[in-house]
Amino acid sequence: MELIRGTHNLRSRHRNCVLTIGNFDGVHLGHAEVIKSLVEKGKQLDLPVTVMLFEPQPQEHFAGDKAPPRLSRLRDKVQRLSELGVERILCVSFNQRFAQLSHTQFVEQLLVEKLGVQFLVVGDDFCFGKGRQGNFDTLVEAGNRHGFDVVPTASFRVQQQRVSSTLIRQALKSGELEQANAMLGYPYQITGRVRHGRKLGRTIGFPTANIAMNRRVSPLGGVYAVRAFTRQGDCFVGVANVGRRPTVAGTRCQLEVHLFDFTGDLYGQHLRVELLHHLRHEQAFDSLDALQNQISKDAAQAKALLSAS
Numbered sequence: 571m572e573l574i575r576g577t578h579n580l581r582s583r584h585r586n587c588v589l590t591i592g593n594f595d596g597v598h599l600g601h602a603e604v605i606k607s608l609v610e611k612g613k614q615l616d617l618p619v620t621v622m623l624f625e626p627q628p629q630e631h632f633a634g635d636k637a638p639p640r641l642s643r644l645r646d647k648v649q650r651l652s653e654l655g656v657e658r659i660l661c662v663s664f665n666q667r668f669a670q671l672s673h674t675q676f677v678e679q680l681l682v683e684k685l686g687v688q689f690l691v692v693g694d695d696f697c698f699g700k701g702r703q704g705n706f707d708t709l710v711e712a713g714n715r716h717g718f719d720v721v722p723t724a725s726f727r728v729q730q731q732r733v734s735s736t737l738i739r740q741a742l743k744s745g746e747l748e749q750a751n752a753m754l755g756y757p758y759q760i761t762g763r764v765r766h767g768r769k770l771g772r773t774i775g776f777p778t779a780n781i782a783m784n785r786r787v788s789p790l791g792g793v794y795a796v797r798a799f800t801r802q803g804d805c806f807v808g809v810a811n812v813g814r815r816p817t818v819a820g821t822r823c824q825l826e827v828h829l830f831d832f833t834g835d836l837y838g839q840h841l842r843v844e845l846l847h848h849l850r851h852e853q854a855f856d857s858l859d860a861l862q863n864q865i866s867k868d869a870a871q872a873k874a875l876l877s878a879s
């Protein structure tokens with residue numbers, strides 16, 4: 571898989587491809603279907619399967635902090651898209667300059683001249699170019715003129731609902747984790763490096779590996795049964811909290827995971843934590859004793875759920 575960062579890094583060898591365009595936030599089952607059909611087309615035409623995505627996502631460029639929380643970061647998207655058979659990812663810097671491109675410039679300069687697109691799949695609600703003036707019909711017309719085919723993505727549904735990043739965010743936010751995971755096609759996960767905390771966890775019998783969410787806003791919060799993987803491939807089950815920890819006057823949102831059957835040191839290690847079952851909302855307890863008592867119950871509930879699944 572080749573990651574091309576910025577349109578200025580496109581070379582003549584990148585011309586001629588089958589292409590899809592989008593944010594691919596979460597790389598959910600709907601996205602996977604699109605990629606699957608694109609991979610087939612790529613084989614048929616013997617052309618590389620290329621995805622164009624944007625960083626930051628256009629909504630983040632326009633709305634800043636008011637943009638919806640991300641389901642996945644670029645590196646997670648790249649990993650998952652390459653597992654699905656994508657051969658090239660063009661990551662377009664969505665900045666002021668790019669946002670000013672007219673829809674005809676987008677088509678002529680980028681799709682035709684730089685990418686030499688032969689086959690394009692996009693949603694029939696796809697809008698692009700300055701003022702969102704380009705749409706599916708504009709692309710079909712451009713395709714007729716320049717000699718490429720444009721095909722709409724099929725609506726992929728789970729339990730009668732059209733899978734979308736927005737629907738998954740809503741499910742995560744309202745604690746419907748199993749539903750979100752069913753639409754993602756894999757368990758929602760948070761990855762990051764284990765940091766030092768206040769060393770309180772060990773004093774109440776529940777050491778927790780802390781992963782800062784940094785500038786990421788979490789689409790969910792609360793207590794979860796989890797599975798965690800180290801870079802070396804070790805796998806543990808445990809119980810975790812995503813939140814600000816009001817009991818200990820925490821301020822920033824972080825993931826804290828207590829692993830069952832583990833003793834040792836995880837500081838500095840990279841953990842990938844899969845969230846499997848939602849147990850409860852985060853609460854402010856009156857004392858550390860009350861928190862400890864509740865975490866014992868959470869751990870028992872998580873163990874029961876994890877052994878049943």
Ligand SMILES: Cc1cc2nc3c(=O)[nH]c(=O)nc-3n(C[C@H](O)[C@H](O)[C@H](O)COP(=O)(O)O)c2cc1C
Binds near residue numbers: 771778865
């Ligand atoms: C399963 C679990 C549930 C938790 N639930 C809460 C909670 O409801 N409210 C809260 O303030 N902190 C909660 N915490 C976070 C604890 O406050 C945190 O782990 C503790 O402060 C230790 O912090 P330290 O890692 O900085 O030592 C929870 C932690 C775990 C592992």
Ligand SMILES: Nc1ncnc2c1ncn2[C@@H]1O[C@H](COP(=O)(O)OP(=O)(O)O)[C@@H](O)[C@H]1O
Binds near residue numbers: 766767830831832834
């Ligand atoms: N079972 C466990 N689950 C999670 N972390 C553990 C466990 N056993 C030991 N650790 C280690 O202890 C640290 C957490 O202990 P804690 O007292 O909560 O300190 P901190 O506040 O620095 O997170 C983890 O980062 C990890 O290195």
